[in-house]
Amino acid sequence: MTVFSVFLNILFLSLPVVAQDVKLEASSAKDMLIKSEVETAVSMLQAIYAKHQKGEMSFVEAKKLGADLLRELRYDSEGYFWADTTEGVNVVLYCRKDVEGKSRLEDKDKKGAFYIKEILTKGKAGGGYVEYWFPKKNQTTAQPKRSYVLSFKPFEWVVGSGYYLDAELKENGSAIELEQFVERGADLIAKKGEKAFGLFREKGSQWLQGDRYLFVWDMNGLRYIYPPNRKTERENVRNIKDIDGKPIGE
Template sequence: MQLRLKLILMATIPVGVALICMGITTRHQTMSLANEERKLVEAAYLHSKETELRHYVELARSTIERIAESSDASDTDLQKKAMHVVARMKFGDDGYFFLYDQHGQLLVNPEQMAVANVDLCDPNTPSGQTQAKLILDMAKAGGGLVRYEWHKPSSQILAPKLGYVLQVPVWNWVVGTGLYLDDVQETLARIDEHAKNNIAATQRRIYLIAALCMVLIASAGVLLNLKDHRISSVKLRRLAQRVVHSQEEERARVARDLHDGVVQVLVSSKFLLETAQLQQQYAAPQDGVAPNGKALDQGLARLNDALTEIRRVSHGLRPALLDDLGLPAALALLSEQMCKGGATHVRFGPCSEAQPIPNTHATALYRVAQEAVKNACTHANACDVLVSLRIDPRSIALVVQDNGQGFDIQRVLADGNRGIGLRNMRERIEALDGQFSISASRLGTRIVATLPLHAEAGNDTALPHSRFDSSYAPA
């Protein structure tokens, strides 16, 4: 695994884990706060309900006591009047009062009550026996709150109910009423739903922040990678240029050594042998036998061959015309030399006047032309090769076109043992921010190498004679 990927993972994983832990903690804390709020709301509601019920029941008990204290009727009539008044008392939509005597029997008739569809807790029926027992037991204990479930008059559904009961000492009655708690449950349900929505919204924000953090970290990694890649590409390009420059300098040094050293020795040796040959020709014969000059002739012939080969190698390493007269002249000489002793006709197209060519550009294009012409003559079995050079103020383009048999570009490049020359040509051109293209078919191969001039012309020393007179090109 790459170091940069490890650093990105080391940065993203802790952030992701921290955000997940933050989300879990936030959810836990929010739920805890929601539960606390729910308990507080429920306690507040129940306290208000309890206070409200106590007031209602005390009001009913005081009403009964005032009726009982009046002396204008018999006790039975007063009790009937009290039962009628209590039956007609109501509050809210579903609020009513109930009365039990000292034996636990219902005293209020549901049909006479102000609230319709009332079902009282009758101890004589199976459905109301348990609730009636709770109410009577609480009243005997001094009164208080009673919780049970009962049918709500307005909806006829079973709902939780909070009742409050008190004793009426004057007749030993039990009076009470109740409030249904379904509205409290709905309020608590809304609180729970609101808490869940808040938790979900908070988690979405946390996940969005996490995603943004991941994107920022990934973007920073990508930018860093691109920046490093760009810097590495620039360094590699400079290194390639230095390598090529070093190769050219070494070739120039070897060419100078061959020309100034070995060639001079061979030339002086040739002069000495020629002098000896002339002296032998004009020497008087001894004993009537003329001296044999065959060995000297063979030595001179071998020496001429050695001089020709060394000059060819010296010019191939670093042609003097490239430094003296410029790229067009060197390409013209290359075309002329490749035509000698071969079946391939190499032509160099005339080149128009243009601005000076940088030394690095001229060297790279010359090497590309050298390799391309050599491949056309050696591997493509071409009969005709055209080398042309197009120069304008912004770029210079070298085109090598042959009529050979062509080749499969992809297969040659995929073969590790072949295509080295093509890769070298491409690398030379791309190292100078140029473009290299090659197309091949049965009709021939076309190589185009283009280099920019506007960016490099001021950074490199141009060849002293880059402009070429077309009259120098071989016919």
């Protein structure tokens, strides 16, 4: 059986699963992004702390500079950071200066979860992901959010950043839209064969926009097309784990 017929069999027998896989891989990309950005922010704080160690500024000045820079730091147009002390007192929170300096330790989200306590626990344990409900900028209605948090021990802070899950869903389309997207890809493979693979890799085309793309693997898990990282093409996805340590080929 050829890769094309295998792919088409997977596609039309289990479209919802394929659509879900596309979304999961996009979600993993976002997870890696926020983790990388938080690690970069913590590295910035480390550089500031190093200046204090050299005697270039006091400890208080170093913490103030760190908070001021963290408050203004942005990425990916809307990405921002926050920080709380390991005791739960907020240090930085974008567009919520009224919260800074106040304890959030006992705060609960709309589901009743003590999300700050979980954030602090994950952060102090070496970093991790937390899901909770939190309002968007200038809004009062809480939305589902997924964040990565990491502690900076010299300041006794836990730094975090995240993305809203509803926004992630809108970017990648509904399940039906994703199914239609995959169907169009299958049609193109049926018409053009292997030539379609090159089209799937073209940035800015209908096949590769932002976090949405098509990937192709056979029934044995051999990956043929993976636009976000072509170096991993021809690898077996059964040997690759997602951000939570689960095999993505299962």
